[in-house]
Amino acid sequence: xxxxxxxxxxxxxxxxxxxxxxxxxxxxxxxxxxxxxxxxxxxxxxxxxxxxxxxxxxxxxxxxxxxxxxxxxxxxxxxxxxxxxxxxxxxxxxxxxxxxxxxxxxxxxxxxxxxxxxxxxxxxxxxxxxxxxxxxxxxxxxxxxxxxxxxxxxxxxxxxxxxxxxxxxxxxxxxxxxxxx
Numbered sequence: 001x002x003x004x005x006x007x008x009x010x011x012x013x014x015x016x017x018x019x020x021x022x023x024x025x026x027x028x029x030x031x032x033x034x035x036x037x038x039x040x041x042x043x044x045x046x047x048x049x050x051x052x053x054x055x056x057x058x059x060x061x062x063x064x065x066x067x068x069x070x071x072x073x074x075x076x077x078x079x080x081x082x083x084x085x086x087x088x089x090x091x092x093x094x095x096x097x098x099x100x101x102x103x104x105x106x107x108x109x110x111x112x113x114x115x116x117x118x119x120x121x122x123x124x125x126x127x128x129x130x131x132x133x134x135x136x137x138x139x140x141x142x143x144x145x146x147x148x149x150x151x152x153x154x155x156x157x158x159x160x161x162x163x164x165x166x167x168x169x170x171x172x173x174x175x176x177x178x179x180x181x
Contacts, residue, residue, distance in 0.1 A: 005042070005043045005099065006099055006100050007100075008038075008042065008043055009039065009043050009095060009096060009099035009100045010096070010099075010100040012035040012038055012039055012043075012092075012095070013035070013092050013093070013095065013096050013100065015031060015032075015035055016031060016032030016035040016036075016088070016089070016092040017032075017089060017092060017122075017126075018031075019031030019032055020032055020085040020086070020088055020089045020092075021085070021089075021125075021126045021129045021130045022129055022130070023085070024083065024085050024130060025083055025084050025085050029084065029085060029088060032088045032089070032091075032092055033088070035092060035095075036053070036091060036092065036095065039095045043095070043099060044095070044098065044099070047167070048164075048167050049094070049095065049098060049163070051163050051166075052094050052097065052098070052159055052160055052163045053091050053094035053095055054091075054094075055094070055159050055163075056090055056091065056093055056094030056097070056156055056159065057087055057088075057090045057091040057094060059090075059155075059156075059159075060087070060089075060090030060093065061081070061082055061086070061087040061090055063148075063152070064082045064086055064090075065080070065081045065082050068080075068081070068082055071135050071136065072134070072135070072136055072141060072144060072145075073123075073127075073132055073133070073134070073135075074132065074133030074134070074135050075132055075133070076131065085130075089126075093156070094156075097156055097157060097159075097160040098160050098164065101114070104153065104157070105157040105160065105161065108154050108157075111153040111154040111156075111157050112150045112151075112153065112154060113150075114153055115146075115149035115150045115151070115152055115153030115154070116146045116147070116149055116150040117146070118149070119145055119146065119148070119149025119150075119152065119153070120141075120142040120143075120145040120146045120149060123141070123142075123145050124138070124142060
């Protein structure tokens, strides 16, 4: 039987994704924010994953802002940085790396395949639902995003691994200090 927390993590991500894409920068952003809170209070903790979620959000916002500047993406009212809802989507993605998408970390080819296929499909669905333009055309954009995401997912899993190890070492150091007292 699958772990309830993995299922909850996947459901929270999907609900947050839909709210971001369909609601944009509206009161619907409360849904992914609640999903993030539930994640940190029930599925994980800020101490264990806060740095990962923040890093994924910042890296993803930078990547998508770069794609915006290159003319790969086009938002109606944004021309320099991506909209807030898309940055929040990146934070939600960060919550999945150690949980419902953890199985894609090793072997690395799983992350490459998931990125190459899932990344572009997510952008395509999001673009259609959120009225995001793809000025290079659908096929060219999907191929470009597939190549980018084949690299992005392994890098994000690298962040997750690094921060998990840092957290584990901190916990060991705390335990060691407690044992020495």
